[in-house]
Amino acid sequence: MSQPSDTPTQSSGTPAKVHHAGHRDRLRARFREAGPDALADYEILELLLFRSLPRRDTKPIAKDLLSAFGSLAGVFGATEKRLTEIDGIGESVANDLKVFHTLATRLGKHALQQKPLLSSWNAVLDYCRTAMAYEEREQFRVLFLDKKNHLIADEVQQQGTVDHTPVYPREVVKRALELSATALILVHNHPSGDPAPSQADIEMTAKIAEILTPLNILMHDHIIIGKHGHASFKALNLL
Template sequence: MPPSERPISPSDQAVAGGVAVPHHKGHRARLRQRFLQAGPDSLADYELLELVLFLAIPRRDVKPLAKDLLTRFGSLAGVLGADIPALSAVDGLSETAAVALKTVHAAAVRVTREAVSDAPVLSGWQALNDYVRTALAHEKREQFRVLFLDRKNRLIVDEAMATGTIDRVAVYPREVVRRALELDASAVILVHNHPSGDPRPSKGDIAMTRMVSDACDKLDITVHDHLVVGRSGNASFKTLGLL
């Protein structure tokens, strides 16, 4: 077959006017069109990352960078959940690009939080699980949060009460009770993450939950559950019979 008729593979370089044209020329436009015409489900995770990186890196083939990010952080959720210093340490990823990725993550957290805020929390348990996983599953340090609920079990506010180290966080039951009284909350849901990825409650988690529950009981504040968030899923104290 004459060279002029031979199909050009994606890895080939085209030649225009005697000048070699990189194989990725036009790739951005093709990827955008596929997103628009076939929808996001037609794209692999690295291609979705490419679309985000296009916005922050205007003139470069970002496919290798997108694949490197997935390899380094393990998944799309891992990339978006990584903090700015970790992302900025990746060769070829500027602070601007890191901010673009974290903006997507922040938007995802807000969208899932809205789903929790729009209805009584206890009637939308899956939405709650989705929200806390999106917000906390890839945090590098343990964070203890409390969802304060009104008499109809609607979310008043979700607050970070303490941030600790990679494997522990200090929790003060009196602070949980004090804040619940300030907000006129009738119930709470406790939430914290395990940076190790394993959501199984530790002995320390169990002891701390009992102390918070005992303190709340004295003032008729209900502790509906304690959710432990890990990369592999969430663990519910209520479901495990620990509360």
């Protein structure tokens, strides 16, 4: 089956006038002159979609995306399969949106590498939310640190189901030793959105801490990321 064209046509088959061209120019001008804070989230999304959909009116598509996924973070964190369920979003556009998400994640990771993590905790949380908050399956991530608390490596150790990730404490410790890490931060997400730690989370964290202690490797925190917030084991006095 042939794909519908992005080019508007009249009944005669000749190209119709693109009525949204002026809107695009005005939106770009407002972004340049007033700055990004002057634009609503759907307008920022429109600006990105202009390049992927040069012949379409992207305003309703941007609004549909935000309605479906709740926020810009939700749009960029959604899977390509879910993105293509939105009218006007094909595989190519979904891929473009995931490229933007990857770019944001890598910029966040680069920012973490420039300074000790414990002195830039908000950047750690922002990075983890960008990378994991909207994943549809649980991921268990470890940030490995050197003696100055600089990031050595950021690795997804395991990926599980919507509500469970198998974690092998000795594998975490083994990898820390391979990297000569002196500290680490555990991070995992709860696709349900609720970041409250489960009893299994608490027991697993205690087991890893127990193995790390005689090796003089510190566990600074275990962070659980949800769509609408996070939980810190340290803040909850669980470490």
